[in-house]
Amino acid sequence: MLEVHPITAFNDNYIWLIKAPNQQNCWVVDPGDAAPVQDYLTANNLNLEGILLTHHHYDHIDGVTKLAKQGVQVVGFAKDSQRLPALTKPVEEGTTFELLGYAVKVMEVPGHTLGHIVYFIEGNDRKETNQPLLFSGDTLFAAGCGRMFEGTAEQMQASLQSLANLPPATQVFAAHEYTLSNLKFALEVEPNNAALQNRMTQCTQLRATQQPTLPSTLAVELATNPFLRVTQPEVLASLKTQTKEADWANLTNPAEAFKLLRSWKDKA
Ligand SMILES: [Zn+2]
Structure with missing residues (x-):
């Protein structure tokens, strides 16, 4: 079973380090800064195998060039190879x-x-307790x-939907600690969601002692993340109060509801 450890970087980034128990080889995800990764590798006597x-x-x-010494694999999207440093393994959908x-x-x-x-690792454990990693x-x-910096609301909503269809036990390792501010907005959208209220209590306690609120699970996200819940009645009712009548009349599909929700969050 793989272990995943957080390395904090900048204000709120997590560089996730993946290793197997009692092994020296490890991988990291999205090293925006090399120094905290190098410190972690040295302190724990680990060998970086890939990124x-x-x-x-x-x-x-931004940390890739320093970390990608000889023999370190660097995996990234083939179509973006111009914008990614030192790729040794260009990949695409389904690779x-x-x-x-x-x-x-x-x-x-x-x-x-x-x-x-x-990146999705489905078979993290062969036992019934398997928790895939995302x-x-x-x-x-x-x-x-x-x-959405580059894509459309339709693209983003379809992308999130494809993640929502992964097994509910999947552990979600996101790249930023934005959870408390996200939960604050989520509670504006769904003030009566009990799972969301509980999550706010738990995450507030974790952050009070500087502990990560991640990973979460897909099951938790499906129950509390408004961007995966755009067809829920309370989400729609709240959205309606934030939307001009003419725009509301045009709302015919979840992607449009998602777009309204995202622009509400951007203004919040
Ligand atoms: Zn980004």
């Missing part, structure tokens, strides 16, 4: 490859950027989602 990149933003890639003996599947999720991919970058956050 997974979700997208081209500087806070996800599978091996990481520390486990199969990783690549999913293309445009929206935050047009070249955003995520490294969701800046696409799916705890109780939120990334802004």
Whole structure:
């Protein structure tokens, strides 16, 4: 079974480090800064075998060149190879490859950027307690989602929906600690959601002692993340109060509801 450890970087980034128990080889996801990764490797006597990149933003890639010494694999989206440093393994939607003996599947999720991919490890454990792993970058956050910098609302909503269809036990490793502010907005949208109220209490306690609120699980996201809940009656009722009548009349599908919700969050 793989272990995943958070390395904090900048104000609120997580660089996830993946290793197998009692092994020296490890991988990291989205190293925006090399120094905290190098410190962690030294302190724990680990050897960096590879790097997974979700997208081209500087806070996800700026540490790559320093870390990618000879022999370190660097995995990223083939279509974005111009914007990603030192790629040794260009991948695309549906590509599978091996990481520390486990199969990783690549999913293309445009929206935050047009070249955003995520990494899904389904068979993390052969037992019934299997919890697949998802490294969701800046696409799916705890109780939120990334802004659309390059893609459309339709693309982002379809991308989130493809993640929502993964097994509910999937552990979600997002790239930022944005959970409390996301939960604050989520409670504006669904003030009566008991699961959401409980999550706010739990995450507030975790952050009071600087502990990560991640990973979450897809089951928790499905119950509390408004961006995965745009067809829920309370979400729609709240959206209606925020939307001009003419815009509301045009609302015919979940992608349009998602778009209204995202623009409400952007203004909040
Ligand atoms: Zn980003």
